[in-house]
Amino acid sequence: MSLEKDDVEKIAHLARLSIDDADVPGYVENLSNILRLVEQMAGVDTDDVVPMAHPIEASQRLREDEVTEVDQRERFQRLAPAVENGLYLVPKVIE
Amino acid sequence: MTGKQSARGFIDMQWEVVIGLEIHAQLACKSKIFSGASTAYGALPNTQACAVDLGLPGVLPVLNRQAVVMAAKFGLAVGATVARRSVFARKNYFYPDLPKGYQISQYELPIVEHGSLEIELEDGGSKTIGITRAHLEEDAGKSLHEDFHGMTGIDLNRAGTPLLEIVSEPDMRSAREAVAYMKKIHALVRYLEICDGNMQEGSFRCDANVSVRPKGESAFGTRTEIKNLNSFRFVERAIEYEVERQIHLIESGGEVVQETRLYDADKGETRSMRSKEEAMDYRYFPDPDLLPLELDEAFIESVRQTLPELPDAKKARFMSEFGLSAYDAGVLTASRELADYYETVVATVGGEPKLCANWVMGELLGAVNKAGLELPQCPVNAHQLGGLILRIVDNTISGKIAKAVFEAMWAGEGEADAIIEAKGLKQVTDSAAIEKIIDQVLADNPRQLEQYRAGKDKLFGFFVGQVMKATQGKANPQQVNQILRQKLQG
Numbered sequence: 001m002s003l004e005k006d007d008v009e010k011i012a013h014l015a016r017l018s019i020d021d022a023d024v025p026g027y028v029e030n031l032s033n034i035l036r037l038v039e040q041m042a043g044v045d046t047d048d049v050v051p052m053a054h055p056i057e058a059s060q061r062l063r064e065d066e067v068t069e070v071d072q073r074e075r076f077q078r079l080a081p082a083v084e085n086g087l088y089l090v091p092k093v094i095e
Numbered sequence: 096m097t098g099k100q101s102a103r104g105f106i107d108m109q110w111e112v113v114i115g116l117e118i119h120a121q122l123a124c125k126s127k128i129f130s131g132a133s134t135a136y137g138a139l140p141n142t143q144a145c146a147v148d149l150g151l152p153g154v155l156p157v158l159n160r161q162a163v164v165m166a167a168k169f170g171l172a173v174g175a176t177v178a179r180r181s182v183f184a185r186k187n188y189f190y191p192d193l194p195k196g197y198q199i200s201q202y203e204l205p206i207v208e209h210g211s212l213e214i215e216l217e218d219g220g221s222k223t224i225g226i227t228r229a230h231l232e233e234d235a236g237k238s239l240h241e242d243f244h245g246m247t248g249i250d251l252n253r254a255g256t257p258l259l260e261i262v263s264e265p266d267m268r269s270a271r272e273a274v275a276y277m278k279k280i281h282a283l284v285r286y287l288e289i290c291d292g293n294m295q296e297g298s299f300r301c302d303a304n305v306s307v308r309p310k311g312e313s314a315f316g317t318r319t320e321i322k323n324l325n326s327f328r329f330v331e332r333a334i335e336y337e338v339e340r341q342i343h344l345i346e347s348g349g350e351v352v353q354e355t356r357l358y359d360a361d362k363g364e365t366r367s368m369r370s371k372e373e374a375m376d377y378r379y380f381p382d383p384d385l386l387p388l389e390l391d392e393a394f395i396e397s398v399r400q401t402l403p404e405l406p407d408a409k410k411a412r413f414m415s416e417f418g419l420s421a422y423d424a425g426v427l428t429a430s431r432e433l434a435d436y437y438e439t440v441v442a443t444v445g446g447e448p449k450l451c452a453n454w455v456m457g458e459l460l461g462a463v464n465k466a467g468l469e470l471p472q473c474p475v476n477a478h479q480l481g482g483l484i485l486r487i488v489d490n491t492i493s494g495k496i497a498k499a500v501f502e503a504m505w506a507g508e509g510e511a512d513a514i515i516e517a518k519g520l521k522q523v524t525d526s527a528a529i530e531k532i533i534d535q536v537l538a539d540n541p542r543q544l545e546q547y548r549a550g551k552d553k554l555f556g557f558f559v560g561q562v563m564k565a566t567q568g569k570a571n572p573q574q575v576n577q578i579l580r581q582k583l584q585g
Contacts, residue, residue, distance in 0.1 A: 014376060016189055016196075053182040053204075053381040059389035060183075065124045065161035068131030069145040076149060077141070086140035087239060087248030090191040 001039060002032035110307045112338050113315055114273045115265035116330075118280055119258050120290040121234070121298040122165045128233050128257035129156030129199065136296050144236070144251035150195035156384050158183075162257040163388065165289035166206045166231050167398045169259060172287055172405055173226050175210025177395050183231075183385040186377045191249050192236035200260075202379040205230035206388065212283070213407065214275040215425075224276050225264030232258050259289070265304065265315065270334035274327050277301060282406050286431045300325040305337045306351070316341070317351040321358055321365055333358035337365050409434055417441065417448035426456055432470045433460075436477045443481025447488055454484055458501050475504050483511035491515060492522050493572055524571045526578060529562070532570065533582055536561045547583060555583070 008027045012019050019027065073086065082089035127134055130147035147154045170177040184202035210226035236251035261280060267273045281299055284290040292299045306318035321337060324330045336358075341351050356365040404412070406428050413424035413434075428434045433455070440451045459480060463473050483500055486492050492500065492515055503514045515521060523529060536558060537544055547554040562575050 014187070014378065053387045054383065054385075056386065058386050059180075060158050060386040062160035062163060063131070063157045065126050065159050066131060067126045067133045069126075069133070069143075071142040072145070073141050076144070076146070076151075082246065084243055084248065086142070087243070087250055088141065088191075089243050089246040090249055092240075092245055092247050093191055093238065 001035050003028055003035065109310055110338075110342050111310045111312070112268055112270075112334075113265045113306045113308060113318070114267040114270070114334060115304040116261075116263045116267070116273060116277060117302040117304070118261040118263075118277065119234075119300050119302075120169075120261060120280075120284050120292075122162050122257040122259055122289055123291055124159055124161045124165070124257050126159060127255035128159050128162050128231065130255055132255065134256050136293075138252055140248075140250040141252060144254055148194075148251055148255040156199060156382075158385065158388065159257060162231055162259075163206070163390070164398055164401075165257075165287070166229060166259050167390065167395060168287050168289055168402065169229055169261070169284065170207035170210060171395070171399050171402055172283060173207075173210030173212050173229075175207045175226060175229070177390065177398075178204060178206050178208065179390055180204065181206040181230075181388045183382045183388070184379045185382045186232075186379055188377060190235070190238075191247060192238045192251070192254070194236070194251065194254065198233060198235060199382055199385070200232035200379075201230035204387075212276065212279055214272065214279050216275070217271060222266075222272070224266045224272075227262045227264050229259055229261045232260055234258050259284075265306075270331045270338070273303060273334055274331045277330055278327060279406075282429060286403060286406055288403075288431075294325050297325060301330060303330060303334055303337075305334055305341070307338060307341045307345070316345075317353050319351065319353065319365075320355050322355055322368070324358055329358055329360055332360075332363060333365055336363060340365065403431070413437075417452070419448065419452055423452050423456065426460075427452060430470070436470060439477035440481045440484065443478050444484045444488060447484065450487070451481075451484055454480060458498060462501075462505055474507060475501070479504060479510060486511055486515060490522060490524055490571060492520055493568065495572075496520050496522070496568055520569060522571050523566055523569050524574060526574055529566075529570050529574050530578055530582075532562055532565050533558075533575070533579055536565060537582060544583075555579070558583070 005024055005028055008019075008024055008031060011031075012027075077083045077086075077088070080088050121134075122128075124134060126132060127148060130145050132145040132148055133143045135143065147156055167177045169175075181201055182204040183199055185197040186200045186202070187197045189196055205228045207229035208227070210229070211223050212226060213221050213223050215221050234253050234256040236249055236254040239248035239250065241248070263276065267276060281292050284299070285292045290298060294300065301324050303321045303324060304318045305321065306316040308314065308316040319337060319341070321333050324333055337356070344351055352367075355368045357368050358365050410421075410424045410428045413419050413427060414421060417424075419427070426433075427437045436459075437451065437455045440455060441448050444451055459473070459475065462475075463470060480501075483497055483504065486500075487494055487497050500511055500514050500520065503509075503518070504511060508514055509517075523532075540558070540561065543554050543557060547558075558579055559572075559575055562570055562579065563572075
């Protein structure tokens with residue numbers, strides 16, 4: 001399986017990545033190579049293998065339901081380009 | 096097709112409605128699903144949004160045990176499989192109230208699968224609704240679209256709030272059935288104490304998938320999804336509107352488009368959310384920040400031990416143990432608080448379950464509803480009401496006087512006994528005293544007495560009334576009837 005130019009542009013858009021037109025052929029080639037590698041691996045018989053969800057053989061640790069965080073709004077909002085009345089401001093996104 | 100009536104006619108005759116619901120229940124945890132920030136409602140914007148909730152670089156989500164326990168509890172309560180192994184996945188999309196660019200949810204391996212719930216139908220029958228799955232996920236933040244100089248304001252306090260998304264099979268065939276199912280889930284999550292069920296605050300809301308197909312057809316029609324319905328009434332109205340819209344569309348030669356729609360409660364209609372230019376492509380994949388969640392038998396068994404008696408079982412018990420009708424038992428088990436209240440009343444009285452049921456459903460719920468209160472805020476507690484009913488049972492006061500005592504208790508005038516004492520409401524049960532009063536009444540009304548004896552039976556009530564008036568309602572009614580009958584015959 002190999003990707004077309006359109007696929008790469010769609011993937012970039014979904015990831016909100018801006019890419020130069022001149023770079024697209026290179027991405028098409030690189031990403032297609034990855035898919036070919038995956039295709040090759042798909043040829044291995046894995047019928048008896050349980051798919052793994054994580055490379056580490058361990059299970060999730062749980063935390064107790066306790067409030068441990070304090071309000072650090074002032075600190076966090078110093079990172080934001082625009083705030084008002086405690087809200088983060090972003091470009092308008094009404095439907 | 097013009098009016099509503101004709102549309103309904105079509106549904107009955109030719110069209111079958113198919114509905115599935117996705118209910119989002121906010122889990123009643125103190126802290127968020129993956130962080131130690133508070134979930135308390137109504138805090139100032141962004142004061143409960145920590146580094147994890149904000150998706151700052153380098154943070155690691157750690158799963159809240161209580162959220163897992165609650166999800167498992169729900170699964171066991173609907174007879175579902177609680178997965179020994181479930182996996183968290185990233186659902187990728189961009190929206191400003193989702194700072195990470197993905198929502199942590201569960202996709203291929205949810206924590207709960209294959210459950211079901213029985214709903215009661217209007218015709219008295221029942222129907223089983225399949226529950227496909229229920230999975231844990233985090234809520235997003237809130238976008239405020241008021242004008243901030245052409246910008247949108249974002250409050251991330253809600254980001255990371257633990258949700259259980261409960262997905263039904265497309266088993267419902269009318270808006271009424273959908274509402275019955277939603278109410279049943281609502282009662283259940285409150286019984287289980289895993290969700291406060293507060294719909295105004297958005298703790299319990301649903302999306303409805305609606306399609307229609309010609310009767311007899313087995314393939315599903317194209318469905319639309321109505322988002323974020325936060326009241327039972329809106330669910331019913333939105334589905335009814337949407338069904339009519341789809342039928343009208345098909346009958347006039349059009350086609351239903353698969354899309355997400357919003358219900359506009361003011362206009363009573365659904366409208367298309369301008370479809371994002373991309374068809375939703377969430378590119379789910381296992382979240383590398385979270386390991387698979389593994390639950391062993393001991394854990395699941397320990398959760399099972401905490402299950403309370405569930406609504407259906409409680410209803411059945413109320414019918415068999417207390418001899419209540421299906422209707423009464425249904426009303427009294429509609430919420431756990433009410434059922435507990437009723438049982439406490441019965442225990443206080445030490446019996447008389449039917450009398451207690453009448454008082455709880457009649458005077459108490461009447462007063463609660465009239466005052467616009469919820470049961471926990473009710474000024475008369477179950478022990479106090481039981482204390483009042485005891486005085487009816489032991490003949491200290493009549494049922495009629497008891498209503499006046501109840502009103503006084505509601506107004507905060509104290510316990511039943513104190514009110515009865517202070518107002519001198521004790522029933523007169525001394526037959527000699529009652530006899531004396533009856534003699535007086537008969538002597539004062541010779542004309543009526545003559546008419547009665549001449550065959551005007553209806554006047555019996557008049558005499559009872561006179562006796563009650565003379566005793567300010569305090570004479571024991573049974574005794575009055577009995578003695579009066581004897582005297583009148585004589």
